[in-house]
Amino acid sequence: MSITREFTKGLWEILPPFRLVLGLCPTLAVTTSAENGMGMGLATTFVLVCSNLLVSLLRKIIPSKVRIAAYVVIIASFVVIVELMMQAYAFPLYQALGIFIPLIVVNCIILGRAEAFAGKNGPVASIADGLGVGIGFTISLAVLGAFRELIGSGTVWGNSVFWESFEPFTFMVRAPGAFVALGLFLAAINLISSKLDDRKRRAQS
Amino acid sequence: MSFGDYMLFIVSAILVNNILLAKFLGNCPFLGVSKRMDTATGMSMAVIFVMVMAGMITWLVQYYILVPLNIEYLQTIAFILVIAALVQLVEIVMAKSLPALYRALGIFLPLITTNCAVLGVAIININEEFDFVDTLVFSLASAVGYSLALILFAGIRERFMLTKMPKAFQGTSIGLVVAGFLALAFSGFSGLVGGH
């Protein structure tokens, strides 16, 4: 597959967390606002791209039996780097994302891509794959975050949007709302993809 | 803490601040495993065991290795390595001494390594500055809470398998919406502990 193809598949075909149903914990927790969603997405993308690259470069050296252990060390190291850099240069985001920053290390997306792709493909393709999946994830998180923020707090990126007397549907920014919002989004995406598949099938016949 | 405090602490960890429905930890396997009761129960057993052991060992690692050597910033990497090693060890021991259970758990055992609930609880133990006994109690209570949510959910989903529903909602989407209402129900418990 061409490099562009490797990149774009992360934006729809295997879009996390909707089409590639992984990485749900951070999705539910940090999408209380568009800003938090985007912040988490970018941090995850950084780790994903770096780990994909390193795993790909070392793929011929790492013995198969210990590959998961090696991947975990590599991913964990990049997560610690992100943790330290965030504390130093983006402290309010660090406070907002809290415990979910170290939890990037168990985000199944990263280990999943290392195992399914970076371990078997060249470095450039792995970077493209990491970037695509990461950016797709970031967009998903930002959109879901914006949705929950708009309905749950009446703001978009921290700026009030609705009129004074609008009572936000706080349910949306709390735990239950996260599940429901994600479920609705997932259903919507399923609907869209089945409609696209139908159209493709009809075009081919 | 007195006995009363401990009871409050335990109830809070299981119901009010349910590790899965309130704190959002451990969702990936939650939505994948909870389709059937028996897999849910098997996963619960494994999680309880690993979470308690991991909680204790990571606590020891934090206070006897990381802090004295001033390398607390390596917490994430140290903890995940402990958990991965622990799960590996548990697999090996179980394969030899409890083969039936090992086969029953199947792929769920290694999957516990990436269960954010295990790492999450380990980190919370340190953030909340629990002592060793508190850590043990909290890890156990959180694991029980997780199992409770998992089993409840599996029961509900088994019913759903037999219900007609729009194709877009089938599978994970309706699972999530149901989980949301389960979370809503659990959030009703916050009145129990008073003043949250």
Next chain:
Amino acid sequence: MRDIIKMLVVLTVICTASGFSLALVHDVTREPIEYSRLKFVKEPAVKAVLSGYQNDPIKDRLSIPVGTDKKGKPVKLIVFPAKKDGKTFAVAFESSSAGYHGDVGVMLGVDLNSKKLTGLSIVSHTETPGLGARIIEPNFTDSFKGKPMDKELGVGDINALSGATVSTKGVVAAVNKAQATLDKYRDKMVQ
């Protein structure tokens, strides 16, 4: 046998490389992290207890050695000065004492001329929610404003929390500890 050696070597090399890079990043980020922590965690507390200053108390912070710990390492106290026309008229610094469940950390603001408390803010605690944790309420912390720092403070001088006497006493003890610190190091704080 060769396989096992190869596995061990590869893992050891990866872990060592990881250790080195992390130590490096940790070193590089140490100062920015300290500043960030102070700015975002302590600054709200400092701002709550000091007022009327023309400078940036965080930027002008002083680090005063106040003794050594059990291992002989020097212990430093960070003091945030409030200045007007270049002269320090008040300082904010932290103190702590045992509460009901662990230490309670407080940030105090002291007017150096009147020797009175300009404010008190709870910085850290692990007290019981609903009981001792109420030490963070303004009703409690505001009652410390204007109290003298040259006389021992008693529980009766402030709005003690009913049902949380140990927590209350802890905060009061922290203030009295701070009085001793102030007496001892006052000159160093006014640099």
